[in-house]
Amino acid sequence: MQSDLEYSRNYVEQFKADSVSQLVTRSPQSARLLVSRLRRDTGGHGLTTLPPGDAVFSVVLQLREQKERELFLDNHCVHRGSYAERTTSVVNHLELPRANLISPFDCLIFTVPQSALNEIADEARVGRIDHLHCPPGGVLDEKVWHLGSSLLPALQRPHEVNSMYAEYVMLAAYIYFAQTFGGVRPGKERADTLAPWLKRAMDAMEAQMDTDVSLKMLAEASGLSVRHFIRAFTASTGEAPHRWMLRHRVERAKDLLTGTQATLAEVAISCGFADQSHLTRVFKTFVGVSPAVWKHMVRH
Template sequence: MSAQVQTMTRTAGATDSLGCSTSVLSADHVLCSNEFVFRRKAASGLHHSHVATPAQDRGLLVGISLVDGHRRKGGEAGRVQDRLFDRGDAYIRDFDNDYAATMDGYFDFFLIELSQKFVDEAERITDRGKGRALSRVQGHEDQILRHLAQALVPALAQPDAFDPLFIEQLATAVGAHLLHNYRSQNGLADDNVSTLAPMLVRRAKEMLMSGEDEKVSIAHIAEALNLSRHGFFRAFRDSTGVTPYQWLLNQRIDHARRLLATTDLTLVEVALTCGFSDQSHFTRVFGRIEGMSPGRWRDRAR
């Protein structure tokens, strides 16, 4: 799983891969996560511009407005629409048709590019033909998707400060939400799995605790259990009461407590031993769960 931020060079008249003028953007971040590309694009104050994207083989684009008062007029050839987007209004459109629109008002969008691989898997899971797995919508209110997007916004700006598994878990939640709420017909193949057998729960936990960063991946574990990522995520949560990321964090914090109480390891050594990226990451997570810093907790424990 990879995560990276892409900073756009703002040259007058230049446009990005979505047809936006880069010179007017006040926020322009990119985060890649397996089958998704997450973007946040915003312009300060009232905004007026034109966007155009030629047809290309690129999957689907999902957009969710993070502010009120965005008006967009345009669309695919022969399907021009005039829409007002408020906070939490979403759209889904194809990349394989020419698209053009004028935009007025406030502009702050969280954008999700769904890869062709994700689209193909959605078609298999929903047992729908090409291009029919997910409904195309314009201005559909979706506050759950907005909250998921806002949880990812900080990671777009500072991906190195976030655990890759946390980012992947949110990406999986986004994918599962889209499949559940925008599928064209009911019925999900292996996503109908409600819980995991005890043996599979143990195997999933062992893989999560393997300590090999490249192995601590929802996609990798799901593949080993012969499930889709979305099916594994939901079945693990229903079996254990917590998500894979929450379970792993709990194990790391439990290990950290034992080391803090019984050893003289430095906080840096405890952080790295327990699987945190650095002391800052460890202190932030520990403080959120325990309500105090690791150093203060150690003093109290002793």
């Protein structure tokens, strides 16, 4: 079986990009969820052929305008022209897509395997999704743009990405693709919340504040599916699980900054941040100032 690294590289090698960054995580049932950012600053790439194999779809989000490009399916040109910034397009690998990349490009490519779509359909208790439909020239979809944009910091600093955040955003993106391009109707929200499981979930998160906790682990501990866990936790607390975790890590950092002689680097590691700079960025997001400034303010 391919490693995650081999799997990821398989979908980008043919693009001859100047810059490649990737994020791969797993669905609740272990299907791979992959997003890749590819950038090439010079034109004239030429024809590229996506790797064959099982049913796989590529959902492509343009981060800047691609002025000239041609798309071929089964050797027939189905689109010739530009792709505007924010345009989303979809190709089915079983249709043998080939792209003539004439202009420079900067895009996100979500690699969506049939296995991931099957999982989404099964949980929604609807028929299997056998195709994602999108016009060859693409569409402007603000939700896809928002989801893609929220992943850019993670792609720039992958060492700072925790499993909970990666699972949350990637699963949200794949579910949206299934609904928007696959025709799956959103399921009705369940009226109940975590109730008896909420404290157990919070206790587990607080006990592992310095480790990388996955949504799947928390959901299993609560006896819920990942999707229901996310909905119920958010309904109960007003925050998505990864956001709740970050806020409590910041609160723990405050306690350590005022109650111990630990350095910022030591505080960062103790609270589950990748390093001091990661702590500083997140701390400023929640508090408005850096840890050092905050510590000086509370002591004076």
